[in-house]
Amino acid sequence: MRKARVELSAVLSRLTVPMGILAALQPGDRLEVEPPIGADPIVRLVVDGKTVAVAAVSERDGRLLATIVRLGSEPGGRNSDEWQLRKKAAEAE
Amino acid sequence: MASAVIDGYTPERGESKYELWRPIIRAQRRATLERVHQNLAKDWSQRLSELLPQGERIEFEGLGFESFGNLSETDSADCQSAVFTIKETEFGGFLLVSGELARSLVETRLGVASGGDRDQRISLTRIERAIVHEALNGMLASLSDSYHAAGIGSLAVIRHSERLKDTLLFVPQDYLVVLRFRLGPPASPMRVMLAASSSIINAVRDVVVVNGDHRGSSQIHDAAAAVPVEVDIVLGTWSVPIDDLLALKPGDSIVLPDGTDAWIAARTVRLGPVQVEFDGRRVLAEVKRRGRSNAGD
Numbered sequence: 133m134r135k136a137r138v139e140l141s142a143v144l145s146r147l148t149v150p151m152g153i154l155a156a157l158q159p160g161d162r163l164e165v166e167p168p169i170g171a172d173p174i175v176r177l178v179v180d181g182k183t184v185a186v187a188a189v190s191e192r193d194g195r196l197l198a199t200i201v202r203l204g205s206e207p208g209g210r211n212s213d214e215w216q217l218r219k220k221a222a223e224a225e
Numbered sequence: 226m227a228s229a230v231i232d233g234y235t236p237e238r239g240e241s242k243y244e245l246w247r248p249i250i251r252a253q254r255r256a257t258l259e260r261v262h263q264n265l266a267k268d269w270s271q272r273l274s275e276l277l278p279q280g281e282r283i284e285f286e287g288l289g290f291e292s293f294g295n296l297s298e299t300d301s302a303d304c305q306s307a308v309f310t311i312k313e314t315e316f317g318g319f320l321l322v323s324g325e326l327a328r329s330l331v332e333t334r335l336g337v338a339s340g341g342d343r344d345q346r347i348s349l350t351r352i353e354r355a356i357v358h359e360a361l362n363g364m365l366a367s368l369s370d371s372y373h374a375a376g377i378g379s380l381a382v383i384r385h386s387e388r389l390k391d392t393l394l395f396v397p398q399d400y401l402v403v404l405r406f407r408l409g410p411p412a413s414p415m416r417v418m419l420a421a422s423s424s425i426i427n428a429v430r431d432v433v434v435v436n437g438d439h440r441g442s443s444q445i446h447d448a449a450a451a452v453p454v455e456v457d458i459v460l461g462t463w464s465v466p467i468d469d470l471l472a473l474k475p476g477d478s479i480v481l482p483d484g485t486d487a488w489i490a491a492r493t494v495r496l497g498p499v500q501v502e503f504d505g506r507r508v509l510a511e512v513k514r515r516g517r518s519n520a521g522d
Contacts, residue, residue: 135466135468136466136467137464137466137467138464138465138467138470139462139463139464139465140463140464140465140470141457141459141461141462142459142460142461142462142479143457143458143459143460144459144484144487144501144503144508145457145458145510146455146456146457146458147455147456147457148424148427148453148455149453149454149456150450150453150454151449151450151452151453151454152450152451154454154456154491154496155450157497157512158512159512160512162510162511162512163458163499163508163509163512164508164509164510165458165507165508166506166507166508167506168398168399168400170396170397170398171396171398173503173505173506173508175460177473177479178457179470180493181492181493184470184473185473189481189503190505191503195483196460196480196482196483197479197480197481198478198479198480198481199476199477199478200473200474200476200477200478201475202475203474203475205315212424212427212455
């Protein structure tokens with residue numbers, strides 16, 4: 133059983149987005165996400181929608197590296213990241 | 226000073242300078258949350274009727290956002306609080322009564338006269354704290370019912386905490402949704418503060434009344450468009466043996482995909498590919514094309 137495999141996902145951001153905005157996303161639109169002031173960027177390692185580990189993200193030699201800092205989910209209060217949407221059309225104006 | 230953390234609130238102070246990560250709440254969602262907490266204040270007044278001064282009611286004052294750091298810096302040892310989490314979510318919060326209100330609840334329960342200058346009072350005894358905890362538990366039971374009905378969820382893992390810094394639920398920079406209540410006139414020091422992860426504002430069900438005549442109208446469209454969807458920006462996935470997963474430990478490093486084949490997903494459903502750039506702090510996800518990709522992308 134322990135040889136069985138599961139799908140592990142690297143989730144860079146978790147957002148709560150109104151369905152209307154999601155449905156209206158167009159190619160070229162950009163979602164910009166930044167961690168709260170004082171908080172480090174993290175990546176969540178997720179199995180079947182559940183966070184199994186939280187890792188700090190860094191860039192080394194041009195590669196993204198996740199270093200696990202905590203097993204299990206992140207503490208309460210850092211559930212959804214804050215985001216901004218930049219529409220492609222608006223940018224061109 | 227007793228209960229400094231929740232004294233001094235006036236609705237006029239609701240306007241504050243812009244802070245980058247202060248959560249934003251839509252007017253309709255705010256109205257729903259305010260209605261939930263107005264009803265909660267009525268429930269609390271009924272539930273605590275034997276502990277409140279005769280004829281007094283708990284009034285809901287308003288809703289705002291504050292960082293946990295600001296709240297905990299002004300915490301007072303006289304305040305009494307209870308910490309809770311919400312079932313099947315990662316949301317948490319706390320309920321806090323001012324020292325003045327705690328003392329009033331105790332005096333009414335024990336049938337003793339008020340001793341005048343409460344600032345001169347010594348801390349509550351264990352028995353007195355037990356009386357306040359019983360009152361807090363009753364308030365949390367009402368809160369649990371209200372939040373369940375509002376779609377936020379029932380409360381779980383309730384415990385009492387002497388100081389906000391001991392709650393271990395939040396870090397100082399977390400913004401919390403803060404609901405303030407009072408007993409007595411606007412300047413009364415007898416106050417209740419309810420604070421929770423700001424994410425709960427996304428869990429509240431907006432109540433939209435749609436008449437039969439308006440089926441298919443913009444009301445339904447607006448209601449559907451406002452439904453919050455939790456989405457992930459996923460860099461990539463790996464098929465991993467359970468053994469390897471169980472062996473993960475803090476300090477282990479994983480090389481991540483470069484972001485060229487990332488996607489947006491709602492739970493396990495891929496909504497569409499994005500190109501992700503990471504500048505060391507910000508994540509920029511550019512939509513490559515709309516629509517759901519084929520399963521197994």
